Amino acid sequence: MDGMESMNNDAGMARVTRLAPSPTGRMHLGHAWSFLIAWAVARRSGWRIVLRFEDLDAQRAHREAEADARWMLEWLGIDWDGEIVRQSERVEWHVECMRALEAKGVVFEAPQSRAELRALHTDARDALARSDIAASAGVSDGADAPHEGDDVLRFPPSLRPPRDRWRFTDRAVNHRLALDAGEECVHDEIFGTQRFDPLAIWGDPLVWLKAGSASYQLAVVADDIAQGVTDVIRGSDLLPSAALQQRLHSLLAGQPTAPPRWWHLPLVRDATGKRLAKRHDALSVAGLAERGATADRIRGAVAHWLGASDLLCGITRDAFLEIDMERAVRKLHARSAECRVDSALETWLVAR
DSSP: OOOHHHHHHTTTTEEEEEEEESSSOOOBBBHHHHHHHHHHHHEEEEEEEEEEOOOOOOTTTTHHHHHHHHHHHTTTTTTOOSSSGGGGHHHHHHHHHHHHHHHHEEEEEEOOHHHHHTTEEEEEEEETTSEEEEEEEOOOOOSSSOOTTTTOBBBBBBGGOOOOEEEEOOOSSSSEOOOOSSSSSEEEEETTTEEEHHHHHHBOOEETTTEEEEEEHHHHHHHHHHHHHHHHEEGGHHHHHHHHHHHOOOOOHHOOOOOOOEEEEEEEETTTTTTTOTTOOOGGGGHHTTTTOHHHHHHHHHHHHSOOOOOOOOOHHHHHTTTTTTHHHTTTTTTTEEEEEEEEHOOOOOOO
8 A cells, every 4th residue: 555655645735525425315405515515615725626426335326316416516516526436336446455454454254244233232322422423423333324323333342253264355254344442533623623432432343345345434435545535524423433434544544644634514404403314305405406496595505504694595606616615614613503404494495
């Protein structure tokens, strides 16, 4: 991985962020919120933007959802640089990263099923309860992106196999990463310094799936390194994952290569306070557009949540780019910003 390390240590390297939709359903207002902000911060600051479809979940990812995500980006005026990347086309790169972890002696075969782990279930939320953001964040076992309310399937170190199974020779077997105990300090540009112990949260997380692909946690770190990503802007439910991803980053990219800068945004919630998810089809961007919403009004709602506009009003693409986006984003946590889709906002969005 030496070439990767030298690339990421290039003193003259431009900053890079990424748009990384998971094409498993229609994009909703929460996606519009995070992608518009990432795009505007990057464009105002002269960063490069890469578009990467995180489509490793073969059972749920499909090209119709990818088309919906691309339509939403283009409809909102969001552009990117270079060719589109699909994680499903990068399996050999992920294998190379697994080989690097194998060489460090930190991955092992773990054939236990989720059902077997549930029988040994240990709730890790106590380990997350030391901060408001962590207490509201859900994590899983690394197989896919963890979200608020997800179950925790912690793999205890006591289940680690004999040393002859600390290898990566069979792609059709689950593999896990052996973590050391200890807190990881995550500096977030919005929420400040947070501390998490990845071992206390996940135990030894999945890094390779028996389906023959990398887990979410490994793939996202591997591809961020390969694409030179310096800044990750995403929802705050993924803040605990930043601690695990920093551990993986140090193993794959080497020291003293720094992990990306983290920007974790408040979540967009429905009228009841629940995080928007792809089950909220009525609040999908395409669904709202079908009911009369315009791109200007979607951008206006985002500007209103940011505190950049006191009143709800439509905002053009050019006007949106005039907002001092980085300053507004950095103030989100301090002013306890709330992104709520109540009936009044929904009515305004689709008014004809």
